[in-house]
Amino acid sequence: MTFEEIMNNIRNRKYVPIYLLMGEEPWFIDQVSDLLQETVLDEGQKAFNLNIVYGKDLDGTQIDNIARRFPMGAEYNMVVVKEAQSVQKIDNLQYYAQNPLRSTILVLCYKNDTLDKRKKLYKAIEQNGVVLLTKKIYEDQIPRWIEGYLKKKGYHIEPGAAMILTEYLGNDLARVSGEIDKLLITLPAGQIKITPAHIEENSGISKDFNSFELVKALSRKNILKANRIINYLADNQRDNHISLTISSLFYFFGKLLAYQYLEDKSTRSVTASLGINAYFVPDYEHASRLYPKKKVLIIISLLREYDLKSKGFGNVSAEPGDLLKELIFKILH
Structure with a gap:
């Protein structure tokens, strides 16, 4: 079941006895957990029926005991286990998961980790509840x-x-x-x-002097604008670290190279193939005329080189700002 399907079911009060929320992206886990806490119980019912516990403080048997309590003056007893990846002997929870109470909603927030799919506990939750596996968005x-x-x-x-x-x-x-x-x-x-x-x-983020505007200037080989922006970024490294700038440039020139190898360069094809908004297609069209494939390959190589230099490899004394200026000069000339 997807994140959106789970959220819609909760909004429609279609609950399951156990939610296993796990994986790399905590935001999705928090969204599901928070929505359950908002919708399952009224404010007056939470004092006796909402149990928020932390995995490092309990083992599987103790969570089992809490989950087996009956609600008081409410339809559900709700148990939210934060940091569930830290629960000791979590396998002991499998006996509850195999036959959970319909009057309990157990939420396991298993952040930045996953429960082994081969375990009986996982299989029992999959059969009697919902499993959400979250992944980082690129x-x-x-x-x-x-x-x-x-x-x-x-x-x-x-x-x-x-x-x-x-x-x-x-x-x-x-x-x-x-x-x-x-x-x-x-x-x-x-x-x-x-x-x-x-x-x-x-x-506090400048709309004129940022990596996005730098990429736009480079895509049109606007040397004056590019130099103005890079001088600003070089002088404000605390808020515009070189790694962010190089990452933005690598993103653009990597997409530009992919664009140049597309047979169908219609807007629809480009947006689908590169995963970009149609708003940015003209930037790639224009840049493709100014930067031949061979030059783009050289630029990508330069970006890798200066990324390493910014981290101290092959660079003894150059400041990040100076490296940026040198990099942009080589891209433009």
Whole structure:
């Protein structure tokens, strides 16, 4: 069952006795757990029927005992086990999982780890409950995730603004969603679209001097603009670390190389093949005319070289800002 299917079932009050929420992305696990805590019990019922415990404090047998309690003045006894990956002798919970109480909802938050599918406990939960296996979302998928997250809330975001947020926040969904929620609070009444200007005004991220604008300048070989941006980034390394800039450049030139090898370069084909928003297709079309395949391969090699230099390999004294300026010069010439 997918994350969305689980969330929809919970909203429709279609519960199962056991939820095993596990994997690499804690945000999905927290979303399911939080929604269950919001919907299963009324506020007045939680004092006696909501048990939030931590795996490091209990073993499987103790969790079994808590799960077997009957609800008091409510339909369900709810047990949320945080840090379930730390539960000692968790296999002892298999006996409960094989025949769980219908009056109990047991939620196992198994973060940054997975329960062995070969274990009897896993098989019992799979049969009598729901298993959600979460995976990290790759950074190149984050702009689309941001768009979807906002759409569900009734808002929109300009593609450039989504790219700016991705560059500065990465693929930590808790951090990304938290920043978006803060931006929504600051939106003027009646405005439903987040723009680069709104991000700059409310988060301190410059709409003109960032990796996204640098890539745009490079895609058109706008030397003056690229140098202005790189000088700003070089002088503000605390907020614009070289690793973020190199990552953005590698993303763009890697996609550009893939674009150049596409037989069908229609907008629909490009967006589907590269996984990008149609808004950015002209950037790739333009850059493809300015950077031959051979040059793109050289640039990708340069990015790998300067990434290593930024981490101290083959570099004794050059500052990150100087490395950036040198890299951009070699890309443009």
